[in-house]
Amino acid sequence: MAILIIGVLMFIGTHSLRSFAPGARTSMIAKLGVQGWRAVYSLVSIVSIAVIVYGYSQAPTVNLWFPPVWTAHIALTLMLFAMVCLVAAVLPAGHIATKTKHPMVLSIKIWATAHLLANGDLASVILFGAFLAWGVFMRITLKRRQRAGEITLRPFVSTRYDLLALVLGVVVWLAFILKLHELLFNVAPLPAMSL
Secondary structure, eight states: OHHHHHHHHHHHHHHTHHHHOHHHHHHHHHHHHHHHHHHHHHHHHHHHHHHHHHHHHHSOOOBSOOOOTHHHHHHHHHHHHHHHHHHHHHSSOOHHHHHHSOHHHHHHHHHHHHHHHHOOBHHHHHHHHHHHHHHHHHHHHHHHHHHTTSOOOOOOOOTHHHHHHHHHHHHHHHHIIIIIHHHHHSOOSSOOOOO
16 A cells, blocks of 8 residues: 555655745756756656556555445546546647636546545545545645736637547547556456346
8 A cells, every 4th residue: 555655645746846846846947957857757757657556456455335336337427527628638728628727637636536436445545535635736726826827727729629629538438448447457447248
C-alpha cells in the first residue's frame, strides 16, 4: 500500500506545484528553460503514474464494502462523460470546454467518482479518493487564480470541436470498456457475456 501512496503523492505533488509553490516552478524554469522544465515535469509524471499502477497492482485486497452490481453500470455511464470532457480539454474550445471551464479537472473528478462507486477496496478508496479530493482542490484553486487574473479561460472557437469531442470521447470510451482497460489494468469493465 505504501508504494501506491508514494505514487499518488508524487503525481499530485507534481501537479499541484503551481498552487503550493509557484516560485519553485518559476525558479526551475529559469534554471532549466521551458523545454527542460517540461522534460523533467513529464518524466516525473510518467514515473509517478508507473509507481501508482505498480503500487495499486501490489496492494493487498482489503474490502471496506461490497458495492452493488448496479454501481458498475453507473460507473460505465459516468466514464462516457469523463472521456468526452477529457477530449474536450485537449481540443480547441467548444461549448463543452467553455461551459465546464476546466474540462480536464472535471474529467478527473468524474473518473474518480465513477471508480469510487464501483470499487469498495482500500487501495481504490486511497487512489480514487485522493484524485477526487485533488480534483476538487484544483477546481477551487483555478477559480481563485482566475479571479486574481493569473489565468484566463479559453475562448470559444467553434461548435465543431464539441462534435469532435463527442465522437472521439465515445471512441475512446468504447476502446476502454471493450478491451483497453483490461489490457492496461487487467480489469474488464464489462462482465463476461455468455452466449
